[in-house]
Amino acid sequence: MPILWLFLIVAAISAVGYVLGRSRALQSAGGDIRGLHSLPNFYGANVALKTVVPAFGLLILWLLVQPLYINSQVSGMIPDTAIKDGSSRSLVMAEVRRTAAGLEAAVAQGQLPEQVARNANADIATVTQGLKDAGQVVTSEITQPILNAAQSYIGMNATGHSVMSIAVILLALAGAAISWWQTHAEYRARNVVEQGVRLLLFAAASIAILTTVGIVLSLVFNTWEFFKLYPATDFFFGTTWSPSFSGRGGSSQLGIIPLLWGTFYISIVALLVAVPIGLFAAIYLSEYASPRVRAVAKPLLEILAGIPTIVYGLFALLTVGPLLLGVFGDSGLGWMKAGTAVMTAGLVMGIMLIPFVSSLSDDIINAVPQAMRDGSYGLGATQSETIRQVVLPAALPGIVGAILLAASRAIGETMIVVLGAGAAARLSLNPFEAMTTVTAKIVSQLTGDADFASPEALVAFALGMTLFILTLGLNVFALYIVRKYREQYE
Structure with a gap:
């Protein structure tokens, strides 16, 4: 029935x-x-x-x-x-x-x-x-x-x-x-x-x-189950990612280090874009903008957080990648060979993370007591000096927590990486080369042609477990810092 x-x-x-x-x-x-x-x-x-x-x-x-x-x-x-x-x-x-x-x-x-x-x-x-x-x-x-x-x-x-x-x-x-x-x-x-x-x-x-x-x-x-079939030492310390599915011959090399390197490299580029822009936007909205400008600018900025990540991926593939290729490719500086690269995915992911950094930092800066600003003004400090020497140091723990939350969001991103960074698992310092991340390989391993209980498919769970532990640690650390900061002024 x-x-x-x-x-x-x-x-x-x-x-x-x-x-x-x-x-x-x-x-x-x-x-x-x-x-x-x-x-x-x-x-x-x-x-x-x-x-x-x-x-x-x-x-x-x-x-x-x-x-x-x-x-x-x-x-x-x-x-x-x-x-x-x-x-x-x-x-x-x-x-x-x-x-x-x-x-x-x-x-x-x-x-x-x-x-x-x-x-x-x-x-x-x-x-x-x-x-x-x-x-x-x-x-x-x-x-x-x-x-x-x-x-x-x-x-x-x-x-x-x-x-x-x-x-x-x-x-x-x-x-x-x-x-x-x-x-x-x-x-x-x-x-x-x-x-x-x-x-x-x-x-x-x-x-x-x-x-x-x-x-x-x-x-x-x-x-x-995966570590029953594949050595844990080769997985955690291997520097080659080369899965060989059934019927293609050869043995799989499933080292996670190239994937972790690509994940952290793209995340670092994204944070280098998102943190300065998001933090400066938060400072402007909380300290300089008039109520009318803030009422319009803050919702418009947070619209970025509502855009689906697949749209960001298409933006990276169709707009940012060709644009960077025209500047850094063979017709320009000659550094870039294709539109899919670390820089492409990092720039677009950084744009996606701007509202995370700006909104959280804005709330944290607004939580700094007005009495601290008034005391600074009473001692003769200007508004910029007050922001630089009083407000930002007081809000720094919370801002660090916001950055860590944005970092965990960047580490777990998938679609932007799949469409903007390529699928090559390599160890390289060149930001104009294609690389891949843990999340992208989880998708590819579970949509391949291997048996679900084979090492090539089960490795997706080992990758997911590693990523889960990393992001959980970042989230716990960030929440600890934010809560400690909030308790300081409540």
Whole structure:
């Protein structure tokens, strides 16, 4: 049964339960609302909540647990002889899932008879041809153990979904029946409903925390799988990035140092652009601009923060790159060979970061107490001297925090780098050469033609974990500085 149908059935049961619970409460009070402990709507809501919450809770739990259980069961069915040298059980399971999805698609499109797809002794060539006719990509040769495991995977999934549908509907009916039976005039429905709503709000507030934990765990587990297949020392200290995908020959060299160098180099160029312009803009808006000019200039400046990064990438590719090539290329100084370079991506990324630096610095400068300015003026200092010797030193910790936040934003940028910096992983000091970053390679590794459980694909998680630790450290340090600064004047 599709999940949407199951959702609608449970919603219908809860709606009927709401009406029945409300009417039962009124009936138990003899139709007089004054005889009820709570308003009639609370009795109906009590039945609806006790119908929906347990049913949807079981549904979510089942959807989370069933894939793990089926994967473990099917993985145990695969004999060790089916795992080729240089492969792993996780790689074979990835092929099993891909084959299972292909079989279901081929049957749905009529490219493969259902009896053939379900037959444990089906001809491998017939199955492979059916998958290709259905447009399903088969990245390795389908063997009999993989076919049998895929058929078991499909069967167990179908059985699990059927049992789940029955269990969810029965639990919804049981919740509705029990809560309807509990309904009477003296029942404290309002207290129960308010407590239930409080728990639901707590669960909603926990989603962000649980999502963060889930992201971290997915990175950790997949990074651990990668380091089982590829040495950690070669990854962290290797100076060559040269992945070799399946079928192209050679062995992969997955050293992260060229990617980190490109990431930091482009980020430094971006900060060299964003920090002076953003800081000077903040000083002007907070200290020199009139209220009328500030009311117009600040929103216009912050429009830059709302432009999608893909638009910045196109701007780098179509405008900034050719412009720099005309000045520094063969027709100019001869330093630049192509429009994609560190300088191209750095300049555009710096423009993107200007509102981050200016807005945060503006707020921090405005937070400096006016009494400090008045004291400086009272000692005979000019406005520029007050800004240089009083305001900026007082706001410096917060400005440093704003710069660090902008740096973490620059390190995590992807689209500008993909379109403006190129894809070459190299160690070079020339800002007019093409380079790449960690985020760009994460995209390319996960959109390549390697198996998802291969080192060439799993390396994306190791790259993501490294980037996560770097940006998390910068963010924590920046927030610590900003909070320490704010506490100084509040």
